[in-house]
Amino acid sequence: MGLQEKSKTSRPLYKSFMFAFQGIKGVVKSERNMKIHLAAACAVLFFGWYFSVSRLEWLFLLVAISGTITLEMVNSAIERTVDLITGDIHPLAKQAKDIAAGAVLVYAVFSVLTGLIIFLPRLFGIMYYVISPLLR
């Protein structure tokens, strides 16, 4: 029985999760940008814990992290789909890839702004705490 013929309803749910995890593992292994996003996410989670950010701030941080990672995965899926469809240079292939990459960029900028809004005042607070005794 081919992949297409096998009924999805007869497939155990855990297998679908397994395929999804394979996708996550594959993209983390193969995409440099994903490694960067994950490193940034770890740093954000650490600083969120360190500064004891509020529930609402956690919500924004988690939306930024999960959104960036999700979009990066969609971008990677689009890249692979385009490569599968054509190995030739084609303006539509370029547009598809560049638009998908642009979507990641837009969301990443939103995420960086979110991080700056939440962490910058706290970082300035620490800098003031460190510098002010030196100025006395």
Ligand SMILES: Nc1ncnc2c1ncn2[C@@H]1O[C@H](COP(=O)(O)OP(=O)(O)OP(=O)(O)O)[C@@H](O)[C@H]1O
């Ligand atoms: N088949 C194609 N036809 C035309 N342009 C393409 C094609 N494949 C890729 N490109 C363009 O070439 C450039 C490099 O694409 P490539 O897929 O190598 O890496 P990328 O888009 O920088 O993504 P990543 O860094 O995640 O691999 C991009 O502008 C992309 O749109």
